[in-house]
Amino acid sequence: MASIVSVNSLSVSYRSGGRDVPVVHEVSWGVAEGRTLALVGESGSGKSTLAGTLLGHLRHGSRITDGSVHVDGKDVFALPARELRRLRGTTVAMVAQNAGHALTPSMRIGRQIEEVGGDVPVLDLLEQVRLPRPAELARRYPHELSGGQQQRVAIAMAIAARPKVLVLDEPTTGLDVVTQRSVLDLIGALRDELGLAAVLVSHDLGVVARMADEVTVLRSGRVVESAPTRRLFTAPQDPYTRRLLASVPRLDDAGLALVGETGEREIRPRAVLSPEAEVAVSARDVTIDYGSSRAVHGVSFDVRRGEVLALVGESGSGKSTLAWTLAGLRTSSGGTMIHASGDLARLAGKRPLDLRRRVQLVFQNADTSLNPRRSVGDAVRRPLRFFGTVQGRTQAAARARELISDVRLDPALADRLPAQLSGGQRQRIGIARALAGGPDVLIADEITTALDVSVQADVLRLLDDLRRERDLACLFISHDLAVVRGIADRVIVLRHGVVVEEGPTEAVFAEPGHPYTRQLMAAALEPDPDARPLAADVADWADAAEPDSVWTDHGHGHRVRRWRPVTTDGTVPTERTVTTEGVA
Amino acid sequence: MTTLDTAPVAAPVASATRAARAWRTLRSSRTALVGLTIVAVHVLIALLAPLLTSYDPVANDASHALLGPGWEHWAGTDQYGRDVLARVLYGGRYALGVSVAATVLTVALGTVVGCAAALRGGWLDDVLGRVLDAVLSVPSILALLVIVTALGTGPAVIVLAIAVVYVPQVVRVVRGAALAVVPADYVTAARARGERTWSILWREILPNITDVVCVEFAMRASWVVLLISSLSFLGFGADPPTPDWGLMVAENRTAITVVPMASLAPIIALATLVVGLNLAADGLSKAWGVDRIREGS
Known part of the structure; x- marks a missing residue:
């Protein structure tokens, strides 16, 4: 040809x-x-x-x-x-x-x-x-x-x-x-x-x-x-x-893949969470409104220390809104969010200093999350001084260099401006800045979305290391199921501000119960031309949750919002009793 | 992890690079350089006036009134026999002094208010916007005359009056520039830390709009110089016999056919200063604009 x-x-x-x-x-x-x-x-x-x-x-x-x-x-x-x-x-x-x-x-x-x-x-x-x-x-x-x-x-x-x-x-x-x-x-x-x-x-x-x-x-x-x-x-x-x-993270990875110089993959098993780990943040029936439209409808979850909880959904599913609300940048319109050291329902400015310090947000876009006119060292030193973690300039500078090396960067980078760093380096500085307050809850809002795939792998690994080292409760927000699979202990699937499925990562990926979860998994593309989708394409469905029976329980904390299939010609089967059973 | 990835570039100290970059930007624009040179010459002349001329700018000498240009008096004398050149050289002191004071006050106030409006938003921004609209709808010279008539003349009043008249315009410009910075995640991060408005303004926003503020300063200064001279010309600014360019034009315009230089010299001085400031503002804004495009911000 x-x-x-x-x-x-x-x-x-x-x-x-x-x-x-x-x-x-x-x-x-x-x-x-x-x-x-x-x-x-x-x-x-x-x-x-x-x-x-x-x-x-x-x-x-x-x-x-x-x-x-x-x-x-x-x-x-x-x-x-x-x-x-x-x-x-x-x-x-x-x-x-x-x-x-x-x-x-x-x-x-x-x-x-x-x-x-x-x-x-x-x-x-x-x-x-x-x-x-x-x-x-x-x-x-x-x-x-x-x-x-x-x-x-x-x-x-x-x-x-x-x-x-x-x-x-x-x-x-x-x-x-x-x-x-x-x-x-x-x-x-x-x-x-x-x-x-x-x-x-x-x-x-x-x-x-x-x-x-x-x-x-x-x-x-x-x-x-x-x-x-x-x-x-x-x-x-x-x-x-x-x-x-x-x-490239895969949908069938059982943990985080560590990639060697020549491309060999080694799957690191997930960190084992002690059953006594204390709950760091507990949210109950949180609703958030944008004016008259409701972005998040009654979401409940607990995150324990040392646990990574993933919030998954498409754009517009309300996952970032939820993150910002937890960080105190938006107000919720209902429900409760409790942290061990205070109420998270209030805006950041009205929270006590100690609570602000303990709940930290890492941003999606590393390009805009650092002030272009201030050195990266300054970006890390500021929260150190602000939260009173250290006293004095020299101590702050020393601690900032420590934090920068904690995120696996050369402390000599402290004098650079953000523009002189690569995207991955900037994202690590963003993490270092969040760590400066000594938080116990880290909210990671799509932190790897804007990064190249090899850099993404490094940042994910850093995040996994940090939660092990520092016993961080981590709320990991992503639209990418493959990324979530490797790092998260539990998954919550959000659709239009409603939780449709939640459970331990293994259970959800092995047996996605909700058609929406299956749709997301079927749409995920694997780096393999012969890959078979993990879940088959799904038929149309409709929500069938009722006030007194919202969930279908699959055991071990894996539960699915009730739904029923809808036939392709648009008619709804009338006999609800037959179909309210979630199909696994 | 093995990613101690230091790029091969030598790590320069941030502030040093900033100064170096500002200088490079400046040098790249001939317009800005010419403009700033003109302004610098004006400043030097005003400071060194006593060395440049031996005449007293306010001493009357009836015997030498209304002389044309000659070896004794290069630019001639006015109706009171005062040396025109000496008065022009000293005149820069008043013009520059009052203008710089007024511009500094105006730009400083405008920057703080503009940033605060952009940062706080909400009702503060709305109310402020409407109030500023109201002030802006009054012609500036009229507002100025009202204030000066009510409070009397004198440099302090004029500085204050100019601030009232020009702050709204500075607020507009700075608010616009700050609005582009406010949604950035580093501002959000500072908010999430619970920082005070003032410290967000100072640490996060101001460093990113310094170029806008500098250009605004130069631009505003040229307007202020003109406005102050107009006031003096109308008799509300400098009191005679203070050497001031606007005042000189007003005093000597009746004798313009006899000694044209007495009116022309202050006009030339005023014109060059305004042109210099304008060139500087223009050149700086272009050079920084190009700079921003190159940086991709």
Whole structure:
């Protein structure tokens, strides 16, 4: 088969501070018609730069130093501007990472798609990307659509002019697992229908395993390994690829995986929790409102010292709201939250100092959680002084250096500004800052979501070490079931602010009782092209909880909110007695 | 764990890099450099006035009234026989002194109030916004005249009056800049620690809006200089015989056909100072803006 895209020993450098910094180094690859190639790498590997070159796009300040890019037989960077414009759209089209930003907010969806040109009517396109009621949707504005719908519109725009090559730059990053799954299915279907060649840029090996025919692994602008998908995932040759693959948490890990230099995995058994461990935080029927809408409906849980309790759910499930409320940044509208040293129902400013010190929050985005104008040492010293943990400047400085080395960083980093640190290092400083008060409850709000997979593994391991060393009660909030599986002792699954299932991690993963849990597990993508989903796809269901019988008990603290199946034609079986039994 | 991953870059002390970066930014903008140089020259002249001229700026000398430019008096003399050049050189003292005092007060007040409004939000922000709107709807020179008429002239009153007139505008600008910082997680972290508003403002917000405040300072200073001179010109600012540029224009405009330099010289001095301040503000804001884009913030 002929190559429709071929990149020949391409080098790109970026001009910074008066010298050339190479970002892509003699990279060669190609895609045959109708095939899908994935460019995989961590941040800074040059994968997005490479994808951009297919459309003749280079970031401001970078230039091609060597090599060429041919698409459909044309040398992209030798084309005159007019030809290049024609190439974009009719031959190559791109779907960007964040569809919300790629759409013009003040233009109706229909007009926006029309503007791309192409002969396919807008409504046909919308139907093609499986959007319901296209005629109505075409009249809406981007902000009236959900993230998944926006991404579908962006895909519709990309295929409007019937291109031959589709460039997908992290097409599902930032989407929920369930939405991600459906968008990926759509892309796969369109690719086959239209016979497109696709270039998929992703850091997510699960996505790659599902979508790609061939994979090219990049690291610091160089090709590490290039192979057909199945061979790459079953027999990776390069140590870096092996380590990358090994770092991905799996749904069937019984504990946290420790990854060696050459990619061997060793599963560390979960910490054994003593049955007498005291309860650090106890929440009963907590409800939280945003104005008139209720974000969290009556959630109850206990977290014990040394235990990791995971809150799992999609965005909008209320898990972060709950975290912020515990940290005293929002008020609850009902229920009680009790800590051993005080009531957590009050806002942080009104809590006694000792209580504030004991409940600490680590933020999702390490980039914005540190003040860019203050050194990282200062970020750790401030809570030390503020909570009165240490007296005097020199002691604070010494203790801060200790804390920085406790999170496995070089204490010499204390004088750096956050911008001089990597994402993983910044997240560790965020953890060190939370530890400064000497907390016994740590609330980790999606702390690994923004990190690369190998860095994520390190941070998870650090968190696991810390809770063992310091006997921390840890509330671990995540949308990623595979991450939760390795680190959490117990899991609570939240859906629209309601707990649908809770129980020990092993029990929940072995026998997911609620259809929503099963849906989440079915949507999770494993880095293995032959992976069979841990749970089968689920039929429609409806909530069947009643005031006096909310739960179906599965023993050992594993309980599932009552539900009943709904037949596909929309009718609800009338005999409730038959179906209130949760199906395991 | 084996991740004691120190990047190969040498670790510089944070404050040193900040100063170095500020200097680099400054040097990269010719506009800012030219503007700041003009302002610096003005400051130097005002400070060194007694060394630059041997004439007394307030001593009358009827025998030498209304002379044209010559070897004795480079810029001529006014109707009272005072040396125009000496009065222009000394005039900078009043203009700069009052302007700097007024601008410092205005920007300081405006920054604190603006940050506090952004940080606290809620009813405080709403009420403050409406009050400021009301103040902003009054033309500044009118408000100024009302205050000066009510409280009398004198530098202290003028400084106060200018603060009343210009603080709302500074609050607007600073509040906007601070609003971009407030949602950041490091501010949230400080809130979760239960820090006081003042310490969040000082430690977390202010360091991240210093560039906005600096530009606002330079911009505001040029407006203040003009406003003070207008006041003097109208007779509400400096009292005669204080050497002041606005006052000089007012005193000598009747004799403009006889000794044009007596009006022209203070105008040139005033114009160069305002242009200098404007260039500095413009250059700084651009240089910092570019800087921010490069940093990706």
